[in-house]
Amino acid sequence: xxxxxxxxxxxxxxxxxxxxxxxxxxxxxxxxxxxxxxxxxxxxxxxxxxxxxxxxxxxxxxxxxxxxxxxxxxxxxxxxxxxxxxxxxxxxxxxxxxxxxxxxxxxxxxxxxxxxxxxxxxxxxxxxxxxxxxxxxxxxxxxxxxxxxxxxxxxxxxxxxxxxxxxxxxxxxxxxxxxxxxxxxxxxxxxxxxxxxxxxxxxxxxxxxxxxxxxxxxxxxxxxxxxxxxxxxxxxxxxxxxxxxxxxxxxxxxxxxxxxxxxxxxxxxxxxxxxxxxxxxxxxxxxxxxxxxxxxxxxxxxxxxxxxxxxxxxxxxxxxxxxxxxxxxxxxxxxxxxxxxxxxxxxxxxxxxxxxxxxxxxxxxxxxxxx
Amino acid sequence: xxxxxxxxxxxxxxxxxxxxxxxxxxxxxxxxxxxxxxxxxxxxxxxxxxxxxxxxxxxxxxxxxxxxxxxx
Amino acid sequence: xxxxxxxxxxxxxxxxxxxxxxxxxxxxxxxxxxxxxxxxxxxxxxxxxxxxxxxxxxxxxxxxxxxxxxxxxxxxxxxxxxxxxxxxxxxxxxxxxxxxxxxxxxxxxxxxxxxxxxxxxxxxxxxxxxxxxxxxxxxxxxxxxxxxxxxxxxxxxxxxxxxxxxxxxxxxxxxxxxxxxxxxxxxxxxxxxxxxxxxxxxxxxxxxxxxxxxxxxxxxxxxxxxxxxxxxxxxxxxxxxxxxxxxxxxxxxxxxxxxxxxxxxxxxxxxxxxxxxxxxxxxxxxxxxxxxxxxxxxxxxxxxxxxxxxxxxxxxxxxxxxxxxxxxxxxxxxxxxxxxxxxxxxxxxxxxxxxxxxxxxxxx
Numbered sequence: 001x002x003x004x005x006x007x008x009x010x011x012x013x014x015x016x017x018x019x020x021x022x023x024x025x026x027x028x029x030x031x032x033x034x035x036x037x038x039x040x041x042x043x044x045x046x047x048x049x050x051x052x053x054x055x056x057x058x059x060x061x062x063x064x065x066x067x068x069x070x071x072x073x074x075x076x077x078x079x080x081x082x083x084x085x086x087x088x089x090x091x092x093x094x095x096x097x098x099x100x101x102x103x104x105x106x107x108x109x110x111x112x113x114x115x116x117x118x119x120x121x122x123x124x125x126x127x128x129x130x131x132x133x134x135x136x137x138x139x140x141x142x143x144x145x146x147x148x149x150x151x152x153x154x155x156x157x158x159x160x161x162x163x164x165x166x167x168x169x170x171x172x173x174x175x176x177x178x179x180x181x182x183x184x185x186x187x188x189x190x191x192x193x194x195x196x197x198x199x200x201x202x203x204x205x206x207x208x209x210x211x212x213x214x215x216x217x218x219x220x221x222x223x224x225x226x227x228x229x230x231x232x233x234x235x236x237x238x239x240x241x242x243x244x245x246x247x248x249x250x251x252x253x254x255x256x257x258x259x260x261x262x263x264x265x266x267x268x269x270x271x272x273x274x275x276x277x278x279x280x281x282x283x284x285x286x287x288x289x290x291x292x293x294x295x296x297x298x299x300x301x302x303x304x305x306x307x308x309x310x311x312x313x314x315x316x317x318x319x320x321x322x323x324x325x326x327x328x329x330x331x332x333x334x335x336x337x338x339x340x341x342x343x344x345x346x347x348x349x350x351x352x353x354x355x356x357x358x359x360x361x362x363x364x365x366x367x368x369x370x371x
Numbered sequence: 372x373x374x375x376x377x378x379x380x381x382x383x384x385x386x387x388x389x390x391x392x393x394x395x396x397x398x399x400x401x402x403x404x405x406x407x408x409x410x411x412x413x414x415x416x417x418x419x420x421x422x423x424x425x426x427x428x429x430x431x432x433x434x435x436x437x438x439x440x441x442x443x
Numbered sequence: 444x445x446x447x448x449x450x451x452x453x454x455x456x457x458x459x460x461x462x463x464x465x466x467x468x469x470x471x472x473x474x475x476x477x478x479x480x481x482x483x484x485x486x487x488x489x490x491x492x493x494x495x496x497x498x499x500x501x502x503x504x505x506x507x508x509x510x511x512x513x514x515x516x517x518x519x520x521x522x523x524x525x526x527x528x529x530x531x532x533x534x535x536x537x538x539x540x541x542x543x544x545x546x547x548x549x550x551x552x553x554x555x556x557x558x559x560x561x562x563x564x565x566x567x568x569x570x571x572x573x574x575x576x577x578x579x580x581x582x583x584x585x586x587x588x589x590x591x592x593x594x595x596x597x598x599x600x601x602x603x604x605x606x607x608x609x610x611x612x613x614x615x616x617x618x619x620x621x622x623x624x625x626x627x628x629x630x631x632x633x634x635x636x637x638x639x640x641x642x643x644x645x646x647x648x649x650x651x652x653x654x655x656x657x658x659x660x661x662x663x664x665x666x667x668x669x670x671x672x673x674x675x676x677x678x679x680x681x682x683x684x685x686x687x688x689x690x691x692x693x694x695x696x697x698x699x700x701x702x703x704x705x706x707x708x709x710x711x712x713x714x715x716x717x718x719x720x721x722x723x724x725x726x727x728x729x730x731x732x733x734x735x736x737x738x739x740x741x742x743x744x745x746x747x748x749x750x751x752x753x754x755x756x757x758x759x760x761x762x763x764x765x766x767x768x769x770x771x772x773x774x775x776x777x778x779x780x781x782x783x784x785x786x787x788x789x790x791x792x793x794x795x796x797x798x799x800x801x802x803x804x805x806x807x
Binding site: 034095098099119123183186297299300303304305307308309311312315316319320321322326327329330333334337338 | 374375378381382386389390397404405408411412415416419424426430434435437438441
Binding site for chain 3: 111114175242252255
């Protein structure tokens with residue numbers, strides 16, 4: 001079977017929507033809670049952090065262009081440790097995905113359809129995610145390009161129309177030193193570090209020019225980082241420290257925008273990009289989860305396990321939190337630790353070091369990736 | 372509960388439809404995998420019915436001391 | 444794959460109507476709300492809602508409800524409203540002075556917590572919201588009128604900032620809040636904006652009116668329209684009026700080595716002559732120079748009056764100088780934060796006003 005191919009634009013769009021799909025709305029609030037007025041500096045720090053992860057991803061790609069993360073585990077660490085790490089990765093994926101789903105459903109319900117039963121969102125998102133995963137990587141990548149455009153348009157329109165509202169200066173700078181800034185940068189780092197999922201789709205990348213892929217990954221991460229920085233600056237500039245008091249600050253900014261009679265209630269755009277972004281983020285995460293499980297169990301095709309696994313994920317997601325306070329605390333304070341010390345930073349770092357040390361003695365045989 | 376069992380039913384039907392055209396050797400494998408996934412989800416559901424918990428809450432109670440030292 | 448399609452089609456059939464639909468003709472659109480205190484922890488909530496009429500403008504109806512909180516009152520409202528109360532289009536929140544003295548933050552919480560609520564509704568202080576709302580009902584005016592009036596008063600007459608819910612909260616989150624809120628006064632039959640209420644954090648202190656309010660506007664607002672009248676050069680009994688456009692504003696606050704809080708204010712205006720009762724010919728450049736001088740003096744007088752009022756009478760910094768100090772010299776701010784009241788009282792405020800007369804109108 002021919003493997004679907006992803007070109008550089010599609011790759012960058014995947015990274016873009018994958019990170020910005022949920023972070024665009026939520027990230028200013030969580031960061032400002034910890035770092036205060038210096039939240040935007042935290043975003044710059046987290047971008048640097050993400051660049052390190054991006055470089056590691058590329059380093060892995062450079063050595064294993066035809067394998068995905070599960071196979072790389074096995075090649076690097078042997079069968080037993082590799083399989084343990086693989087199972088861990090699947091669990092990590094399902095856990096992360098379940099919070100993404102919960103977030104998507106609860107925020108869509110909370111802002112846009114407050115009187116609808118949350119179960120409806122779960123069912124609708126479930127069907128969409130299953131459908132997109134069954135259709136395959138190619139369609140997912142192409143849709144991502146469209147949604148990236150949508151996100152960029154939303155971002156630019158909101159930034160431009162919010163300029164007249166800016167009236168809070170971003171001062172004083174670094175009053176409490178660097179430590180709140182560094183602490184604040186952990187949360188966005190955990191978001192940006194999700195670029196590690198790209199390791200799951202290495203075989204799909206067009207292996208024409210390796211250098212291009214490196215620049216694509218790094219430039220996309222820098223653009224995402226700039227987006228994060230600007231959106232944090234603008235929410236701080238418009239709302240001041242009120243930002244930390246609000247659940248979804250960017251949505252509040254959009255609600256305030258009022259330019260003449262035409263440009264009003266831009267929160268509709270927010271809804272647009274939120275639903276589209278979250279759906280694709282879920283789909284991509286889910287696609288990676290399915291691929292990982294399939295590779296782990298040595299199956300030939302991934303289609304038959306799509307529906308049951310999605311069901312399991314959505315059941316877990318449905319019971320993942322009791323209320324928004326828990327979810328916000330989890331995403332702001334617990335998830336960064338959970339992810340950065342496992343598959344987003346620590347394990348890739350160990351992998352790269354191992355690879356660097358025993359470059360010559362990597363097992364060449366073992367499994368091959370099949371679509 | 373009703374919706375849950377309905378979805379379980381749909382899951383089983385779809386699995387059967389998907390698996391039928393495959394070879395005999397693969398069939399068993401997929402049946403085992405799908406079956407165990409379904410059983411896990413039923414367990415998750417049942418535990419929640421008996422004792423309401425939430426995964427993030429468990430995570431929070433495990434990692435909270437760590438998070439407090441890191442973020443405060 | 445096919446089966447999935449079939450399921451999808453079956454599910455689509457279920458989507459043919461929506462649950463909990465809210466039709467416009469099944470809602471009571473609330474256009475103004477007033478809060479009044481009757482006893483300790485007991486509030487009267489006065490609500491104005493719009494009753495749609497066929498081929499007519501909707502006319503406002505005022506109702507009173509009791510409740511411990513606004514949401515409770517909202518639910519009690521259902522006892523005598525034919526339709527569901529709908530809050531998103533509320534234009535104005537009126538708070539009674541008595542209530543505001545206890546702090547306004549908790550009263551406004553309901554309006555911020557509800558995600559459907561717009562944050563651009565006007566918050567206003569008045570002596571008795573009940574009187575104002577009944578007056579509006581008599582005159583067949585909705586809450587929107589009051590909001591528009593407040594906008595006019597601020598934009599065209601320099602009477603303080605329009606205190607929308609967003610602005611109020613933005614201000615309350617500053618290190619040193621300097622909240623000012625529009626004050627509404629029932630002048631005979633007509634509600635009018637007569638001044639600016641000043642706050643200590645979120646507690647109402649007093650309302651400044653007349654010259655003081657104008658002075659506050661000159662110092663804090665960046666306005667296109669505000670008028671100043673000075674006496675004629677040759678005749679003390681005749682006046683000459685200018686329209687002022689603020690072009691530049693510079694504020695600087697610091698604490699010097701002796702521990703004295705110093706504030707430098709530079710205000711620059713462009714004035715255009717709009718009405719003159721004077722006899723003298725204005726085409727002479729010397730006359731213009733002299734007029735500019737007397738304008739400067741007058742503006743300085745107005746601003747001084749407000750500053751003195753804030754320093755001596757109420758002892759509250761409602762210009763935001765404390766916040767300015769925090770933004771630019773956060774370490775100094777920390778030193779004086781505890782005794783800010785006395786520091787501000789003894790502060791040395793230097794005013795520098797530059798006015799340029801750019802137009803004298805169509806007459807020479």
